[in-house]
Amino acid sequence: MNQFIFQQGQAKELHVFPHILEFALKKINNTQLNSLNPTAAECVRMYFVHDGKFEWIINGNKFNLYPGDLAIVLPGQIFGGENGILNIGTLIWLNLKVESTESGRILLGSWSDLSESESITISKILLFNSAPILIKLRDRTTLFQNIKNELTSQEIGYTTRINHLLDELFITIARQITRQNNSQRDFPQTFLKLEQTLRQNLAHQWTVEEMAALTGLGATAFNEKVKNYTGFSPLNYLINIRISEAIKLLDRPEENVTGIALTTGFYSSQHFSTTFKKLTGYTPSEFRKRNLPRKQ
Amino acid sequence: MECIITIELGTNAVRIFAFEMNGNIIASMKGSYPTFHTKPDYSEQDPEQMFITMLYVLKNLLTEKIHPKKYNVAIICFSASMHSVLAIDDRGVPLGNAITWSDNRGKVEALELKNSSLGTRLHDITGTPIHPMSPLIKIAWIKNHDRSRFEDTYKFLSIKSYIIQQLTGEYAIDYSLASATGLLNIQTIKWESEALAYAGITVDKLPELAPIFHSPGKLRKEYQKSLGLSPSTKIILGSSDGCMAALGAGVWGEGKATITVEDSGAVRVISKEVLRDDRHRFFNYILSENCFVSGGPTNNGGLVFEWFARQFGDFKNPYEVESTIENLIREASNVAVGSDGLLFLPYLLGERAPIWNANARGSYFGLNINHERQHFIRASIEGILYEIYSIGKTLEEHRSIKRLSVNGSFASIPFCTQMIADIFNKPVTISKNADSTSFGSFLVGATDIGKYKSLEEAAQTIELTDTFKPNQSNHQIYYRYFEIFERLSANLANEFEAIASLQQKH
Numbered sequence: 001m002n003q004f005i006f007q008q009g010q011a012k013e014l015h016v017f018p019h020i021l022e023f024a025l026k027k028i029n030n031t032q033l034n035s036l037n038p039t040a041a042e043c044v045r046m047y048f049v050h051d052g053k054f055e056w057i058i059n060g061n062k063f064n065l066y067p068g069d070l071a072i073v074l075p076g077q078i079f080g081g082e083n084g085i086l087n088i089g090t091l092i093w094l095n096l097k098v099e100s101t102e103s104g105r106i107l108l109g110s111w112s113d114l115s116e117s118e119s120i121t122i123s124k125i126l127l128f129n130s131a132p133i134l135i136k137l138r139d140r141t142t143l144f145q146n147i148k149n150e151l152t153s154q155e156i157g158y159t160t161r162i163n164h165l166l167d168e169l170f171i172t173i174a175r176q177i178t179r180q181n182n183s184q185r186d187f188p189q190t191f192l193k194l195e196q197t198l199r200q201n202l203a204h205q206w207t208v209e210e211m212a213a214l215t216g217l218g219a220t221a222f223n224e225k226v227k228n229y230t231g232f233s234p235l236n237y238l239i240n241i242r243i244s245e246a247i248k249l250l251d252r253p254e255e256n257v258t259g260i261a262l263t264t265g266f267y268s269s270q271h272f273s274t275t276f277k278k279l280t281g282y283t284p285s286e287f288r289k290r291n292l293p294r295k296q
Numbered sequence: 297m298e299c300i301i302t303i304e305l306g307t308n309a310v311r312i313f314a315f316e317m318n319g320n321i322i323a324s325m326k327g328s329y330p331t332f333h334t335k336p337d338y339s340e341q342d343p344e345q346m347f348i349t350m351l352y353v354l355k356n357l358l359t360e361k362i363h364p365k366k367y368n369v370a371i372i373c374f375s376a377s378m379h380s381v382l383a384i385d386d387r388g389v390p391l392g393n394a395i396t397w398s399d400n401r402g403k404v405e406a407l408e409l410k411n412s413s414l415g416t417r418l419h420d421i422t423g424t425p426i427h428p429m430s431p432l433i434k435i436a437w438i439k440n441h442d443r444s445r446f447e448d449t450y451k452f453l454s455i456k457s458y459i460i461q462q463l464t465g466e467y468a469i470d471y472s473l474a475s476a477t478g479l480l481n482i483q484t485i486k487w488e489s490e491a492l493a494y495a496g497i498t499v500d501k502l503p504e505l506a507p508i509f510h511s512p513g514k515l516r517k518e519y520q521k522s523l524g525l526s527p528s529t530k531i532i533l534g535s536s537d538g539c540m541a542a543l544g545a546g547v548w549g550e551g552k553a554t555i556t557v558e559d560s561g562a563v564r565v566i567s568k569e570v571l572r573d574d575r576h577r578f579f580n581y582i583l584s585e586n587c588f589v590s591g592g593p594t595n596n597g598g599l600v601f602e603w604f605a606r607q608f609g610d611f612k613n614p615y616e617v618e619s620t621i622e623n624l625i626r627e628a629s630n631v632a633v634g635s636d637g638l639l640f641l642p643y644l645l646g647e648r649a650p651i652w653n654a655n656a657r658g659s660y661f662g663l664n665i666n667h668e669r670q671h672f673i674r675a676s677i678e679g680i681l682y683e684i685y686s687i688g689k690t691l692e693e694h695r696s697i698k699r700l701s702v703n704g705s706f707a708s709i710p711f712c713t714q715m716i717a718d719i720f721n722k723p724v725t726i727s728k729n730a731d732s733t734s735f736g737s738f739l740v741g742a743t744d745i746g747k748y749k750s751l752e753e754a755a756q757t758i759e760l761t762d763t764f765k766p767n768q769s770n771h772q773i774y775y776r777y778f779e780i781f782e783r784l785s786a787n788l789a790n791e792f793e794a795i796a797s798l799q800q801k802h
Contacts, residue, residue: 184611184614184615185614185617186606186615186617187615188308190615191330192330192332195330216614217615221613225615230327230328231325231327231328232327236352240327240348244342244345244348247347247348248344277522279348279351279352279355280348280351280522281516281518281519281521281523291387291389
């Protein structure tokens with residue numbers, strides 16, 4: 001591929017794609033000081049190594065990237081070359097404007113055809129991922145190449161096609177991240193990781209699809225695996241964790257019941273109370289009264 | 297119709313069975329809970345989660361399988377994994393997670409005590425090996441390293457005691473589970489003052505001691521109501537998983553031993569006397585009065601083969617470890633007995649009996665240019681079972697063993713069971729009852745109800761048929777390789793130390 005650079009505001013090709021801030025391929029032939037100093041940005045930045053070896057620091061962690069590897073830098077994350085240097089090689093990058101919500105969620109915007117729940121799940125996968133590097137992304141050059149070709153040739157339907165290619169890029173990334181993070185061989189280990197993620201975000205209204213995506217499985221296979229391994233359906237397993245956490249909080253006199261309900265992921269104190277009683281035989285406040293200081 | 301429900305609070309999951317009075321299984325269900333390793337050497341479980349999981353599974357089992365058929369639940373009998381410690385405050389609220397048997401944080405304390413005359417004496421008096429697994433060491437660790445938890449503790453419970461307290465309001469522990477704490481004198485059946493002094497606690501910090509048939513009281517009214525059980529349902533303490541498995545395997549009496557291999561494993565015998573070994577290689581736990589379960593545990597059972605399968609097996613679909621293992625075993629059966637001279641030391645998790653060396657490591661030995669992948673598969677299985685045999689062989693220095701009863705998911709794979717028969721050169725029975733622990737609990741419940749006069753009578757009703765007969769010529773080959781295995785395990789002791797201390801530095 002030849003070098004190119006499209007920048008929003010300068011390249012007329014990007015007028016119909018306000019979400020694409022920058023899209024470029026560059027051959028770097030010599031190293032210069034301060035050529036890649038650490039910066040944070042509001043957008044999602046993707047860097048794909050075409051050839052060469054790049055040493056980067058993302059969010060304080062050092063990574064070495066080789067041809068075929070892709071780095072994803074999320075809004076607010078700091079990205080730069082080691083010692084501020086951009087190494088020699090060929091690099092493709094793509095900066096995309098997204099909306100970040102307060103809860104840290106990333107919304108792709110109206111150009112995307114992903115459903116809301118799909119895009120929430122993808123953003124969760126990106127956010128929960130501590131090592132934002134995809135190793136040996138298969139055939140991704142083709143994907144970037146196709147975006148470039150569509151952008152320059154502007155054949156009929158090209159806007160739709162480019163937006164689809166962007167969606168596909170996100171889907172591929174999300175799937176590969178979950179496969180890369182889970183060995184796909186050790187379900188107990190994967191499930192333990194999921195359980196820890198669930199416990200850290202109990203207030204979130206988890207769906208089976210979201211949980212499945214974090215383990216790198218489809219919803220059907222995930223359901224079956226969880227049922228087999230834990231004896232519970234994923235949602236019932238989640239209720240287990242919610243109630244166990246709630247019992248811990250009930251043992252602290254300073255917490256109020258509505259607050260406990262919400263932090264442990266019940267949508268109201270009523271919902272909490274019914275579920276709690278169904279399982280334990282006690283309402284939350286009865287349960288709390290049960291543990292009174294013993295007379296020594 | 298009457299039924300008996302057994303609740304096994306196991307290492308990874310709670311398993312609940314419902315039995316008809318004749319021992320037939322009506323239904324069973326399980327619910328798993330995770331083990332957290334928040335630091336190296338730490339193994340913890342969330343007591344609330346275990347309690348809720350137990351309640352949830354029990355409720356599902358009752359509403360789906362028991363109530364619709366109008367069974368009356370006569371007895372609920374418990375069993376649990378050994379050696380857990382849970383500190384609670386004076387309101388009964390857990391102070392942190394429960395520390396499980398596989399926790400190793402007290403390894404320094406354990407090593408010091410083991411090498412002292414007090415340690416030797418305590419092993420003799422309490423029957424529990426001096427090892428980080430034992431609550432004796434764990435409580436001492438809390439005293440030494442977690443002072444505020446130690447000061448705030450009203451009682452040190454086992455997970456089972458905690459769950460029974462939640463259900464009934466009483467703090468109790470049975471002699472059997474208590475005999476695995478390292479704190480109980482197994483002859484007088486009282487808490488041992490020298491052990492308490494070492495742990496830095498007094499008797500009031502421990503739950504009340506009671507026989508395995510003891511009922512700690514009725515279910516709290518709220519649970520009777522939510523579970524749909526009547527006040528006449530009797531709760532009994534029961535025993536530990538290991539003792540129940542020995543009872544349920546039917547190895548009561550002379551000449552019999554039971555081999556359990558799940559993730560970890562053990563070889564056990566039941567007898568009227570404590571097994572005295574001057575090299576302190578065995579445990580002696582109480583099953584009931586004047587009845588002891590003695591033997592040796594291994595860390596490296598089915599878990600080690602699962603490790604092998606995950607590293608080297610072909611996975612057709614994500615996470616399908618069972619079918620991967622099946623295929624590996626098929627491949628292993630193409631290799632000659634003795635794996636053409638490839639030997640495997642399975643000590644991936646350090647080892648308990650008989651070498652009791654936490655720094656032991658795994659190793660393949662005897663590799664030559666003709667060995668293929670399939671040799672590694674077979675050698676791995678042979679190595680795991682040689683280790684089981686090395687426990688059995690040391691037991692045979694004290695007890696004569698004529699036949700074996702095998703249980704546990706790894707040992708009961710037919711290929712493995714036949715190998716056990718060949719290596720031991722003894723006939724082997726697979727228990728008819730897939731879950732020996734639960735069946736043992738059933739026998740305790742049924743004895744309590746009066747169906748049997750004693751546990752001995754209950755255990756005698758289990759028929760042992762020789763389903764796997766040893767092959768003499770295979771045994772000869774295995775035995776010769778085993779001799780090398782045994783020497784390697786002993787001779788590598790210095791190298792195990794060397795690599796462990798090197799790794800601590802780097």
